[in-house]
Amino acid sequence: MAQAGVASSSAPVTLTVVIVSYNTRIMTLKALETLYQHTHATRFDCVVLDNASSDGSADAIASAFPQVQLIRAPQNLGFARGNNLAALDCASDYVLLLNPDTELQDEAIDRLIDFARLYPKAGIWGGRTVFANGALNIASCWARPTLVSLLFKATGVSTALTKNRFFNPEAYGGWARDTVRQVDIVVGCFLLIEASLWRRLGGFSPKYFMYGEDADLCLRARAFGYHPMITPNAQIVHHVGASTSRTEAKAIAVMTSRASLIRDHWPKSHRGAGIFLMWLWSATRYLATRPLIASNRADRRARAAHWAAVWTARKLWLQGYD
Incomplete structure (x- = not known):
């Protein structure tokens, strides 16, 4: 594994941070910069898998962050397979899946690890996400889709009443992500999971090439009796959709x-x-x-x-x- 970040060099590695990048060179470099800048109490390894980017991402990462373990995929493996490969040799207690279009703030990882230790039965943990201007980005978590939620989407009710928790249940309408709460799905942009649970689940299902793999993972974890949770005390910026141009x-x-x-x-x-x-x-x-x-x-x-x-x-x- 790559050289671990922060904390005493003799301390065991607590966390493996996994980033899968695809043509997001500038943002990936910023994500790595803020990762090392804002993580102080947690000793971690970082693995970046580059999905055959054409923008020089891999070379730039290797040059700016030699302590990162860089995997150069010969082709675009997608998000699910990319994360599975990057986390394959993880030897830490936890795995953090981090999007390349994110920026960490205020010891977000240290706080998320503390939260995980406080609620170990959750198995999967997430934080609060905001846009670059500081406005709330609700897409840190979702509720599972149901017949009722799809009916409200099909009829346009959930769009018209976005802040109503009954008519917009998938988005937990009206909740500002400002309290600790159990959720159905923690989004993969900032998803902490117990490494043993990750292995038990076999990581992401590779059938989900892009999108939905985090929902499938969390729903499979819930079937084993785990209850994913969100904390507002671990906050990051998520720029959203940087690797999807169309x-x-x-x-x-x-x-x-x-x-x-x-x-x-x-x-x-x-x-x-x-x-x-x-x-x-x-x-x-x-x-x-x-x-x-x-x-x-x-x-x-x-x-x-x-x-x-x-x-x-x-x-x-x-x-x-x-």
Whole structure:
């Protein structure tokens, strides 16, 4: 493993930090800079797997951070397989999955490790995420999708009432991520997991090439009796989506992962209804945004194109990942 960061050089390594990068050279360097700048009490190793970036990421990381163990993937393995490979030889007590488009703040890792030790039965832990301007980014955690939550999405109710905890249950509507709480899903941008649980689960399911792998991981952990938790005291900046340039491609990948979660984690009796609600969700958005094609505003035209692309690809994403 690479040279460990911080704490006494004789202390055992507590944590392995895993970063999977893809054409995010500047952001990855910043993530690593803040990782070492804001982690003081936790002795850690850091492994970066570069998914065959074309922007010089691997060379820049090797030059600026020689203490990092760098793995140069010959091709884009995706987020799930990339993390699995990077964490394969982990010998620490914990594994932290950290996105390359993040910046750590105020001893976030030290505080998250303390939180994990305080609530060991959670198995998986996460913190609070904010945007670069300091505004809350709610995407640090989610509730699992259900028939009710998909119905509210399909009918547009959850979009209209985003802050309502009943009508927007997947986003925990109205919760500012400012309290300690059990959640269904900790997002993989800043996800701490007990190393023994990571191995027990076999890491991420490789079928989830991009998006949904963290939800699948957390739901499988919950099936073993673990209860993932969030703390507001460990905060990071998450710039969101830096490695996905095409919003339509991202949307289709997200829809594919959601269909996969329904097929993998829902009772058989509910799956058909869940897939239908996914279809209905895309159909209603497609029809509602058709008039926007002729709009004078570029953002409205882009929204129409977005849902047109999702609707056109419905036969693909409704099947989920193989």
